[in-house]
Amino acid sequence: MKVSVIIPTMNEEAGVGLVIDDVRKAFLGSGLEHEVLIVDTNSKDRTKDIAREKGAIVIEEPRRGYGRAYKTGFERATGDVIATLDADCTYPAEEIPVLTKQLYDNNWDFITTNRFAKLEKGAMSLEHSIGNKALTFTCNFLFHIWIRDSQSGMWVFRRDILPKLDITDDGMAMSEEIKIEAFKKTRGKELPIVYRQRVGEVKLSSWKDGLRNIRFLFGKRTTFKP
Ligand SMILES: Nc1nc2c(ncn2[C@@H]2O[C@H](COP(=O)(O)OP(=O)(O)O)[C@@H](O)[C@H]2O)c(=O)[nH]1
Ligand SMILES: [Mg+2]
Numbered sequence: 001m002k003v004s005v006i007i008p009t010m011n012e013e014a015g016v017g018l019v020i021d022d023v024r025k026a027f028l029g030s031g032l033e034h035e036v037l038i039v040d041t042n043s044k045d046r047t048k049d050i051a052r053e054k055g056a057i058v059i060e061e062p063r064r065g066y067g068r069a070y071k072t073g074f075e076r077a078t079g080d081v082i083a084t085l086d087a088d089c090t091y092p093a094e095e096i097p098v099l100t101k102q103l104y105d106n107n108w109d110f111i112t113t114n115r116f117a118k119l120e121k122g123a124m125s126l127e128h129s130i131g132n133k134a135l136t137f138t139c140n141f142l143f144h145i146w147i148r149d150s151q152s153g154m155w156v157f158r159r160d161i162l163p164k165l166d167i168t169d170d171g172m173a174m175s176e177e178i179k180i181e182a183f184k185k186t187r188g189k190e191l192p193i194v195y196r197q198r199v200g201e202v203k204l205s206s207w208k209d210g211l212r213n214i215r216f217l218f219g220k221r222t223t224f225k226p
Pocket of ligand 2: 088090
């Protein structure tokens with residue numbers, strides 16, 4: 001079985017190499033094959049060089065957007081399973097093989113992760129955490145699902161469910177959109193993870209992205225067909 005690990009990057013030279021190393025280490029002795037896909041948008045630093053030195057496949061996606069980067073990555077993935085995480089050392093790469101086995105053992109289609117379960121000191125500001133809770137509440141309320149962390153960027157899922165998921169957003173809202181789609185249309189599960197302090201500069205703007213996300217959720221609710 002093969003896992004495609006997809007990592008979006010925009011000027012992440014401080015973290016990308018460390019994350020790729022952690023992914024490689026995680027798969028040693030796991031009995032799983034893997035590939036690392038870096039989807040990069042116009043990095044001006046050494047992100048792409050570092051990724052290539054570490055043997056990752058670098059896909060250049062000049063169109064801005066977190067969701068856009070993932071859609072491009074999904075098209076190029078060849079694994080049975082797709083795993084996602086940021087290039088900033090916040091997510092536990094070491095859990096990817098474990099989550100993959102849990103996915104298959106329990107016959108789930110999509111695992112998302114709950115960062116609030118084991119939040120390390122300094123990993124999320126109070127403002128960010130309140131914003132996330134508000135978005136998660138809205139998401140659960142509008143779509144009648146039950147998740148605790150709608151904005152987590154670490155998912156592990158079967159690649160063959162992608163044709164069932166209608167993913168329209170190209171920005172940060174894609175993070176909740178993929179969960180809504182997966183929980184409504186496939187067997188979805190949320191599991192706890194640790195979440196660590198970021199390496200390098202944050203790329204999203206909390207207020208602008210937060211408000212866009214809320215607008216997106218109400219818009220999607222009016223057109224959503226389960
Ligand atoms: N390719 C690509 N990556 C992006 C874009 N925006 C953010 N990222 C990456 O997506 C990940 C999540 O962004 P981050 O700033 O960590 O947001 P946060 O985790 O929600 O605070 C990081 O690895 C970023 O480098 C984009 O427009 N294009
Ligand atoms: Mg991040």
